[in-house]
Amino acid sequence: MYKILKKELLSPKVWLYDIEAPQIAKKAQPGQFLIVRTDEEGERIPLTIADFDRAKGTVSIVFQEVGAGTEVLGQLNEGDDILDVVAPLGKKTHIEKGMGTVVCIGGGIGVAPIYPIARGMHQVGNKVISIMGAKNKEILILEKQMRAVSDEVLVTTDDGSYGIKGFVTNALQQIIDRGEKIDEVIAIGPVVMMRSVVEATRPYKIKTVVSLNPIMVDGTGMCGGCRVQVGDEIKFACVDGPEFDGHLVDFKGLMSRQRMYKDMEKIESDHVCKLSTVKGEL
Amino acid sequence: MALVMKKHAMPEQDPQVRAHNFNEVALGYDRETAIAEASRCLNCPKPRCVQGCPVQVKIPNFIAKVKSGDFADAIGIIKESNALPAVCGRVCPQENQCEKYCVMGVRGEPVGIGRLERFAADYDLKKPHEIKPIKYAADTQKVAVVGSGPAGLSAAGELAKKGYKVTVFEALHKAGGVLSYGIPEFRLPKEKIVQVEIANLKKLGVEIRLDTVIGKLYTVDELMQEEGFAAVFVSTGAGLPSFMHIPGENLNGVYSANEFLTRCNLMKAYKFPEYHTPLKVGKTVAVVGGGNVAMDAARTSLRLGAEHVYIVYRRSEKELPARLEEVHHAKDEGIDFKLLNNPVEVIGDENGNVKALRCIKMQLGEPDASGRRRPIPIEGSEFELPVETVVVAIGQGPNPLVQSTTPDMHTNKRGNIVADEATGATTKAGVFAGGDIVTGAATVILAMGAGKKAAQAIDEYLKKKA
Ligand SMILES: Cc1cc2nc3c(=O)[nH]c(=O)nc-3n(C[C@H](O)[C@H](O)[C@H](O)COP(=O)(O)OP(=O)(O)OC[C@H]3O[C@@H](n4cnc5c(N)ncnc54)[C@H](O)[C@@H]3O)c2cc1C
Numbered sequence: 059m060y061k062i063l064k065k066e067l068l069s070p071k072v073w074l075y076d077i078e079a080p081q082i083a084k085k086a087q088p089g090q091f092l093i094v095r096t097d098e099e100g101e102r103i104p105l106t107i108a109d110f111d112r113a114k115g116t117v118s119i120v121f122q123e124v125g126a127g128t129e130v131l132g133q134l135n136e137g138d139d140i141l142d143v144v145a146p147l148g149k150k151t152h153i154e155k156g157m158g159t160v161v162c163i164g165g166g167i168g169v170a171p172i173y174p175i176a177r178g179m180h181q182v183g184n185k186v187i188s189i190m191g192a193k194n195k196e197i198l199i200l201e202k203q204m205r206a207v208s209d210e211v212l213v214t215t216d217d218g219s220y221g222i223k224g225f226v227t228n229a230l231q232q233i234i235d236r237g238e239k240i241d242e243v244i245a246i247g248p249v250v251m252m253r254s255v256v257e258a259t260r261p262y263k264i265k266t267v268v269s270l271n272p273i274m275v276d277g278t279g280m281c282g283g284c285r286v287q288v289g290d291e292i293k294f295a296c297v298d299g300p301e302f303d304g305h306l307v308d309f310k311g312l313m314s315r316q317r318m319y320k321d322m323e324k325i326e327s328d329h330v331c332k333l334s335t336v337k338g339e340l
Numbered sequence: 341m342a343l344v345m346k347k348h349a350m351p352e353q354d355p356q357v358r359a360h361n362f363n364e365v366a367l368g369y370d371r372e373t374a375i376a377e378a379s380r381c382l383n384c385p386k387p388r389c390v391q392g393c394p395v396q397v398k399i400p401n402f403i404a405k406v407k408s409g410d411f412a413d414a415i416g417i418i419k420e421s422n423a424l425p426a427v428c429g430r431v432c433p434q435e436n437q438c439e440k441y442c443v444m445g446v447r448g449e450p451v452g453i454g455r456l457e458r459f460a461a462d463y464d465l466k467k468p469h470e471i472k473p474i475k476y477a478a479d480t481q482k483v484a485v486v487g488s489g490p491a492g493l494s495a496a497g498e499l500a501k502k503g504y505k506v507t508v509f510e511a512l513h514k515a516g517g518v519l520s521y522g523i524p525e526f527r528l529p530k531e532k533i534v535q536v537e538i539a540n541l542k543k544l545g546v547e548i549r550l551d552t553v554i555g556k557l558y559t560v561d562e563l564m565q566e567e568g569f570a571a572v573f574v575s576t577g578a579g580l581p582s583f584m585h586i587p588g589e590n591l592n593g594v595y596s597a598n599e600f601l602t603r604c605n606l607m608k609a610y611k612f613p614e615y616h617t618p619l620k621v622g623k624t625v626a627v628v629g630g631g632n633v634a635m636d637a638a639r640t641s642l643r644l645g646a647e648h649v650y651i652v653y654r655r656s657e658k659e660l661p662a663r664l665e666e667v668h669h670a671k672d673e674g675i676d677f678k679l680l681n682n683p684v685e686v687i688g689d690e691n692g693n694v695k696a697l698r699c700i701k702m703q704l705g706e707p708d709a710s711g712r713r714r715p716i717p718i719e720g721s722e723f724e725l726p727v728e729t730v731v732v733a734i735g736q737g738p739n740p741l742v743q744s745t746t747p748d749m750h751t752n753k754r755g756n757i758v759a760d761e762a763t764g765a766t767t768k769a770g771v772f773a774g775g776d777i778v779t780g781a782a783t784v785i786l787a788m789g790a791g792k793k794a795a796q797a798i799d800e801y802l803k804k805k806a
Pocket residue numbers: 091101102103104105106107120121122123124125126127128129167170171270271272273274275300316317319320323324327
């Protein structure tokens with residue numbers, strides 16, 4: 059059992075939890091993820107480790123309620139226990155001194171997992187330019203935190219309510235166009251965003267790392283459900299990734315596999331919805 | 341009295357009915373049938389059956405006790421050699437082990453040793469047991485077991501009985517290894533058997549730490565240097581699924597057997613949406629492979645609502661590696677065996693879903709290294725099997741998580757841990773290994789045997805060190 063020490067609403071349906079898990083906090087590295095299960099009937103839900111505090115013995119997750127599993131997770135409160143937390147899973151981000159200029163791109167809640175990476179890059183002395191994208195100003199998350207660990211921050215909103223109007227790729231193009239020598243781009247966010255970033259950097263041959271989120275079960279390399287085509291190899295995202303060279307990733311295949319259970323997810327969500335109404339009436 | 345040449349039949353659920361439920365297929369002997377079957381045993385002075393049992397259960401001795409109705413004594417005798425008789429009685433490939441060598445099998449059918457073992461074990465499980473926790477001395481040494489499959493569980497039990505404080509680390513949220521996530525409920529009931537055995541270990545004082553991936557949360561070195569474990573037994577199984585590496589294998593609807601069975605058994609997808617994990621079967625399913633894993637996946641598909649299920653296997657019936665009983669059960673339930681066929685491509689529709697499995701017919705050539713006749717494709721014989729789901733059950737390799745973080749524990753070229761056959765000792769001092777992670781995918785009883793041997797060796801190692 060893992061206690062939720064803090065629950066904070068970052069934007070509508072997006073929660074930040076600090077979870078008590080000293081050993082995980084001790085071992086976690088930027089880029090890794092965990093798997094939670096809320097109750098006996100629940101799914102195993104993979105979520106990026108958005109932050110860790112080794113001294114306090116906590117890890118943070120930032121998640122969006124998108125379906126049955128994350129809705130049930132969102133109903134938990136401070137002081138409640140999460141039944142299972144498995145971590146740290148996946149490989150850590152490659153962070154080292156002297157990597158030069160790194161552009162860290164977070165789209166939507168992808169800002170949460172990019173934050174510890176930007177911080178790590180900054181701590182070892184790399185130049186960090188961060189791009190944060192959101193639909194509008196209201197749902198932009200973690201801006202203050204990102205500014206604290208970046209040499210420069212560019213914000214984009216789809217509707218122009220804040221920062222540059224447009225997508226993260228517009229901001230990225232601005233940086234490229236002004237002649238900035240970029241050594242590496244790391245992009246985390248919706249798959250369509252990561253794919254656009256990869257297409258934006260391809261002509262310039264800028265190394266581009268993306269963090270993939272295929273459907274997972276165990277997270278330890280046992281089921282192969284998370285397999286993605288990377289170049290001419292099939293990789294298991296949970297153990298070989300989740301980060302890969304974006305220029306080699308088969309995004310079309312990834313998106314297709316992510317849609318595999320769409321119809322069943324609807325049934326599941328209706329079921330959970332009904333259950334919580336029943337609970338509410340009692 | 342004339343010899344009864346045939347085994348007493350095992351009562352089982354009607355195939356038409358059981359193909360649509362997850363309840364156990366074989367129902368077990370009642371008292372009278374058990375005694376009658378036990379009476380077929382000749383109580384041989386030099387029992388050949390025992391040689392066929394990897395852990396040398398004293399077969400004639402326990403059968404004599406069943407015959408005389410002393411069931412408690414019978415189970416006592418079995419448990420001297422076998423810690424999980426309710427499991428082995430159900431899943432051992434008896435026709436290749438104990439029963440293969442039974443003299444009764446020369447002219448008739450062998451004694452139903454597995455069925456009698458199961459009977460005695462079930463009798464025992466129904467009785468309330470008081471298990472007293474072990475009282476540990478202040479300076480008791482700690483031993484870590486990595487993986488809670490049959491190898492790990494039997495090592496843990498033996499070590500606890502020898503007085504060590506044992507902690508079992510398990511990556512998944514449930515203990516039991518393949519017994520929990522792989523072998524289906526209809527062959528091995530989880531709550532009635534597997535979890536009872538695990539609960540008994542806990543009562544004995546064994547600690548089980550779930551959700552703990554060794555190689556990630558702790559390395560083996562950290563267990564020994566920082567967490568105070570004097571020795572480690574690695575029993576992480578053969579959990580890495582093999583794929584066919586043919587075109588179309590990434591399409592939606594292609595599962596590894598591991599994923600398919602884990603979703604169903606561990607995550608209880610058969611109770612969707614009450615349990616939230618989805619699993620898609622469709623109306624027609626092709627399971628590729630001919631072992632127990634393939635039979636389990638095929639029969640699970642039926643129970644999840646598939647109307648037509650194929651087993652696609654590249655050799656002939658004779659070479660099917662599955663337990664004989666499972667092949668019979670699968671046939672009775674209506675599984676369609678496409679023998680001497682090999683998949684060459686998975687074909688998808690415009691949405692990326694499987695719509696067919698393209699196969700080529702095979703014929704058998706000369707025997708290969710394994711002694712089985714090698715299948716050879718028949719040119720120009722390709723055809724398409726229309727299916728919505730393909731389950732790949734062609735084998736599992738070793739998961740590298742522990743090995744890759746424990747460099748001084750050596751592996752062979754397949755990635756299996758190198759361990760002494762008699763003791764389980766690895767190349768790293770204080771670290772032992774056994775079960776599928778050493779042998780490659782094998783059997784429950786071999787894994788248990790390895791756990792037991794390693795426990796003995798760990799005890800000797802720690803005593804010598806002290
Ligand atoms: C490595 C990794 C890191 C992730 N990090 C985060 C994060 O930090 N914050 C966050 O909000 N989300 C993250 N996700 C996505 C998150 O796991 C899914 O949103 C969640 O599982 C959806 O489950 P659901 O039952 O609420 O929704 P559902 O209605 O079941 O599914 C909605 C969509 O989520 C995806 N999904 C469903 N089940 C899974 C699964 N078992 N594994 C992966 N994806 C699934 C599918 O594409 C599906 O169409 C991450 C996923 C991965 C693989």
